[in-house]
Amino acid sequence: MREKLQDNSLRHLPAVDMVLRDDRIQTLLSRYARVLVTETIREVLERLRTELVQAPIQSQDPDGTGERRTILNRVVDEVTIGVQQKTQFSLRPVINATGVVLHTNLGRACLGEGTRAVLQQVGGNYSNLELDLVTGERGSRYAHTDWLLRQLTGAEASLVVNNNAAAVLLALNTLARDREVIVSRGQLVEIGGSFRVPEIMSQSGAVLREVGTTNKTYRRDYAQAINDRTALLLKVHTSNYRIIGFTQETALEEIVSLGREKGLPVMEDLGSGLLLDLQSWGLPAEPLIQDSIRAGADIVTFSGDKLLGGPQAGIIVGKKQYLDQMKKNPLLRALRIDKLTLAALEATLREYLDPNRALETIPTLRMLTISPEQLRQKADQLLVRLRELIGEEKLELNVLPGQSVVGGGSMPGQELPTWLVTVRAKAISAAALAKALRCQPDPVLVRIHDEQVILDVRTINETEYDRLVAAIAASLEEGVNCGRSSN
Numbered sequence: 001m002r003e004k005l006q007d008n009s010l011r012h013l014p015a016v017d018m019v020l021r022d023d024r025i026q027t028l029l030s031r032y033a034r035v036l037v038t039e040t041i042r043e044v045l046e047r048l049r050t051e052l053v054q055a056p057i058q059s060q061d062p063d064g065t066g067e068r069r070t071i072l073n074r075v076v077d078e079v080t081i082g083v084q085q086k087t088q089f090s091l092r093p094v095i096n097a098t099g100v101v102l103h104t105n106l107g108r109a110c111l112g113e114g115t116r117a118v119l120q121q122v123g124g125n126y127s128n129l130e131l132d133l134v135t136g137e138r139g140s141r142y143a144h145t146d147w148l149l150r151q152l153t154g155a156e157a158s159l160v161v162n163n164n165a166a167a168v169l170l171a172l173n174t175l176a177r178d179r180e181v182i183v184s185r186g187q188l189v190e191i192g193g194s195f196r197v198p199e200i201m202s203q204s205g206a207v208l209r210e211v212g213t214t215n216k217t218y219r220r221d222y223a224q225a226i227n228d229r230t231a232l233l234l235k236v237h238t239s240n241y242r243i244i245g246f247t248q249e250t251a252l253e254e255i256v257s258l259g260r261e262k263g264l265p266v267m268e269d270l271g272s273g274l275l276l277d278l279q280s281w282g283l284p285a286e287p288l289i290q291d292s293i294r295a296g297a298d299i300v301t302f303s304g305d306k307l308l309g310g311p312q313a314g315i316i317v318g319k320k321q322y323l324d325q326m327k328k329n330p331l332l333r334a335l336r337i338d339k340l341t342l343a344a345l346e347a348t349l350r351e352y353l354d355p356n357r358a359l360e361t362i363p364t365l366r367m368l369t370i371s372p373e374q375l376r377q378k379a380d381q382l383l384v385r386l387r388e389l390i391g392e393e394k395l396e397l398n399v400l401p402g403q404s405v406v407g408g409g410s411m412p413g414q415e416l417p418t419w420l421v422t423v424r425a426k427a428i429s430a431a432a433l434a435k436a437l438r439c440q441p442d443p444v445l446v447r448i449h450d451e452q453v454i455l456d457v458r459t460i461n462e463t464e465y466d467r468l469v470a471a472i473a474a475s476l477e478e479g480v481n482c483g484r485s486s487n
């Protein structure tokens with residue numbers, strides 16, 4: 001019986017050839033490559049076949065003409081959408097209206113204008129990546145950021161790798177393989193995207209030696225755990241959460257003095273690499289890289305694309321003797337930074353030579369330090385544009401004060417006062433509007449609160465306003481089609 005029903009339904013499914021003969025598909029063929037279209041037809045037919053097997057349709061008329069027509073139309077529609085999706089870039093810019101400055105899912109830091117220009121130069125040309133232009137001999141790719149990193153952090157030496165997880169892995173593998181690393185129990189953190197201190201430790205071949213308790217760890221806890229297998233004392237900045245109340249963290253200075261006493265190196269994983277104190281802008285006290293170096297840490301690691309505001313990279317600064325060992329570790333080759341990243345990192349670091357300039361030219365820093373008055377102005381301007389171009393018959397609009405978050409596992413719990421444009425669409429729900437906004441040619445990411453779409457102007461550039469307004473207008477049209485998820 002079931003067999004019979006399936007046969008009956010599948011009979012209505014057109015053959016690839018037949019779909020290809022359809023006028024609408026012929027139009028697609030005049031614009032797109034034939035393989036792209038036929039491949040998409042096959043995918044759509046395959047999907048429908050599975051669907052029909054699971055839920056056969058009951059034929060109304062004996063020869064099934066009506067069903068065949070319906071199915072063919074559906075195939076054509078899905079093929080059209082599928083082809084359009086395939087011809088669009090998968091990875092592309094989005095408008096971040098969430099107010100989360102370092103949004104890991106949205107690519108963390110945005111690069112500034114000067115940095116983007118350098119990327120184009122280095123990417124589009126040959127470069128002296130591993131060539132010393134003075135001697136004409138082979139050079140080191142790590143030399144390009146070395147002077148800058150030493151100058152900006154006060155460290156003796158530097159090394160850059162693919163990301164901070166790689167920096168920690170390389171440091172542990174080089175300095176502590178088959179030996180013990182002492183870490184406070186309160187610092188065995190997990191960072192989004194599956195970086196976990198205990199796991200990276202075991203991958204590096206080092207043995208984790210936990211000391212203290214979740215909320216309190218004293219100098220004596222570290223001291224008691226030291227034995228002849230100890231290789232390193234590690235402090236991890238708990239960058240994405242905070243323990244409050246009855247707590248005790250051992251200061252870096254104290255761990256350093258213990259390390260000196262016992263002849264052991266001390267490493268600090270800072271996570272977010274901050275070079276400028278942002279407390280005057282109402283941001284919390286966050287350890288600066290140069291403070292860790294000054295306090296005597298032998299190795300300090302941090303990310304390039306968190307508070308530093310550069311490309312994804314892992315940066316290691318510290319004592320030359322340890323960095324030299326890391327440079328000789330064969331693992332470095334597997335973790336190495338590519339030339340585009342290196343170019344972007346050098347350009348970002350150069351901005352810091354003039355801190356006032358950096359606050360303007362590095363988008364992450366500009367977004368974190370923009371004044372509430374400026375934010376209010378930005379919100380008012382956006383409101384005016386929305387009113388002018390879409391109008392209040394379709395939207396209920398307001399400007400309200402609110403809070404943004406730093407994100408990217410940086411400055412947990414720290415909220416920054418901001419100004420929001422709230423949008424209530426009269427015809428569709430906030431969730432439907434948010435979804436339609438993600439499916440626009442210029443996708444927009446928003447927050448939803450209280451059945452309203454929230455646009456936080458902190459992370460929206462004024463140059464994006466036209467596209468943002470167009471995306472909202474298009475999202476209010478009927479039949480926004482999101483296609484299929486690529487996951």
Ligand SMILES: *Cc1c(COP(=O)(O)O)cnc(C)c1O
Nearest residue numbers: 163164165191239270271272303
């Ligand atoms: C973010 C973070 C990492 C991982 O850095 P990536 O650059 O994302 O690899 C490691 N340790 C700490 C403390 C962090 O905050």
